[in-house]
Amino acid sequence: MKLFITILRWIARFLGIFLFLFFIWFAIQIGSPDLNLMSEQEIRLFSANVIMLMGLIIVWKFEFIGSLLLIWGYIFFAIANYSFWNGPVFPTFFFLGLLHLLCWALSTFRNFNSHKISFLIFLK
Secondary structure, three states: OHHHHHHHHHHHHHHHHHHHHHHHHHHHHHOOOOHHHOOHHHHHHHHHHHHHHHHHHHOOOOHHHHHHHHHHHHHHHHHHHOOOOOOOOOHHHHHHHHHHHHHHHHHHOOOOOOOOOOHHHHHO
């Protein structure tokens, strides 16, 4: 079971690296946006992208918090875009968030012998 969790976690990390590099490549090509010229919806979409990219970075150290950022960022993006399925690229953030959350849950509660839940398990 531990090997399965490790393989699943590295698949999610590998896909996250490619997704992060894909968006950074676009940011370098296009340049930084001027927030004064953007509409409110574009600002919401931009901030959702920033949240999801931060989640891809944070998930390497704090898997639970990073996965929640990925999931919440995508839900915020979907609400701001008025559509849950936004092509093949953006739902990958949601999928990666669920995958990391599954890895965190399986590795945290695999050998859970005590009935006490500490705040520190969320930072594992």
